[in-house]
Amino acid sequence: MATAAAAAGIATEWHAGTVHCAPRRPVPARLLALDFLRHGAKLTTRLPGMKIITDERCTGYSAPGHPERPERIRSTLAKLRAQKELPVSWVKPIPADDEALLRAHTPEHLARLADPVDFDADTPFFPQIAGYARASVGAALTALAAARNGEPVFSLMRPPGHHAMRARAMGFCYLNNIAIAALAALATGTRRVAVYDFDVHHGNGTEAILLNQPGTAFFSIHQFPCYPGTGTRNLGNNCFNYPVPPQTPRIEYRHILSSAFEHLQAFKPELVAVSAGFDCYARDPLAQETLEAEDFYWLGQTFRSLGVPVLSLLEGGYSDDLPELILAYLRGLSGT
Numbered sequence: 001m002a003t004a005a006a007a008a009g010i011a012t013e014w015h016a017g018t019v020h021c022a023p024r025r026p027v028p029a030r031l032l033a034l035d036f037l038r039h040g041a042k043l044t045t046r047l048p049g050m051k052i053i054t055d056e057r058c059t060g061y062s063a064p065g066h067p068e069r070p071e072r073i074r075s076t077l078a079k080l081r082a083q084k085e086l087p088v089s090w091v092k093p094i095p096a097d098d099e100a101l102l103r104a105h106t107p108e109h110l111a112r113l114a115d116p117v118d119f120d121a122d123t124p125f126f127p128q129i130a131g132y133a134r135a136s137v138g139a140a141l142t143a144l145a146a147a148r149n150g151e152p153v154f155s156l157m158r159p160p161g162h163h164a165m166r167a168r169a170m171g172f173c174y175l176n177n178i179a180i181a182a183l184a185a186l187a188t189g190t191r192r193v194a195v196y197d198f199d200v201h202h203g204n205g206t207e208a209i210l211l212n213q214p215g216t217a218f219f220s221i222h223q224f225p226c227y228p229g230t231g232t233r234n235l236g237n238n239c240f241n242y243p244v245p246p247q248t249p250r251i252e253y254r255h256i257l258s259s260a261f262e263h264l265q266a267f268k269p270e271l272v273a274v275s276a277g278f279d280c281y282a283r284d285p286l287a288q289e290t291l292e293a294e295d296f297y298w299l300g301q302t303f304r305s306l307g308v309p310v311l312s313l314l315e316g317g318y319s320d321d322l323p324e325l326i327l328a329y330l331r332g333l334s335g336t
């Protein structure tokens with residue numbers, strides 16, 4: 001049985017010695033010169049591609065038969081490492097401090113994560129889950145920094161976050177990564193932050209945390225009826241829900257995604273945080289929607305076209321095809 005102290009110890013261990021960014025490999029001058037000769041174009045050292053924030057240790061917890069399983073990350077890492085079409089740079093998460101967490105969660109909730117009792121039937125307690133959840137938040141904050149630096153970026157971590165409420169873990173989520181990142185952006189100078197959540201489940205935790213929060217807008221496109229049973233109507237002055245019936249034809253689903261995107265554009269965000277859930281895929285075991293890999297490519301392209309910093313965090317997606325769906329999205333995002 002884990003104790004609070006053990007959980008805190010692991011939280012430290014998670015980060016000890018791993019806080020570094022992968023050094024950007026310098027491009028040899030010879031290659032740059034060749035490139036210049038070949039294209040006669042302006043020299044540039046910025047390679048196209050994608051920064052991926054990940055730490056393989058996020059595969060270290062599991063429950064038998066649980067759909068939110070380590071293989072989701074392992075198989076995606078294998079796919080991204082083996083492919084050649086998308087240049088990838090790999091970055092470890094920075095630690096998340098309490099100040100960032102407490103913008104979205106209560107102190108009691110942070111303490112509860114160390115209490116070895118299941119949160120609900122979907123959301124078990126795991127030894128060291130506080131450390132895992134903090135590392136996932138750290139990845140979101142690292143992604144925020146990269147996005148502000150103009151880099152296409154994706155956080156490939158677990159646990160996901162968008163169901164986590166201010167004072168309650170639920171739906172495989174312990175800390176709300178995206179809400180914490182959005183509030184961190186606001187607290188450090190960004191004036192208008194939009195969250196776009198295309199996970200097939202309603203981002204109820206994000207909605208509850210950002211509700212009526214000045215400078216934020218939340219857009220969720222999700223199947224209804226479906227878990228968690230919320231998101232049927234807009235809430236407050238900044239939370240906009242797009243419930244989609246099960247088995248909605250792809251074309252229609254894309255139309256609804258587009259409507260939400262236009263709504264987001266009208267908000268004129270300076271920064272967009274995307275809850276990227278791939279469980280609206282046609283063959284996902286947890287929902288009944290219809291999207292295909294090319295729809296995720298299109299979503300990536302759509303965000304790229306915004307021309308503002310975009311960070312994307314992995315939420316759900318439970319089919320064995322998850323690695324291909326993520327790669328399609330990242331190719332769209334990076335323009336490759």
Ligand SMILES: [Zn+2]
Nearest residue numbers: 199200201316
């Ligand atoms: Zn989901």
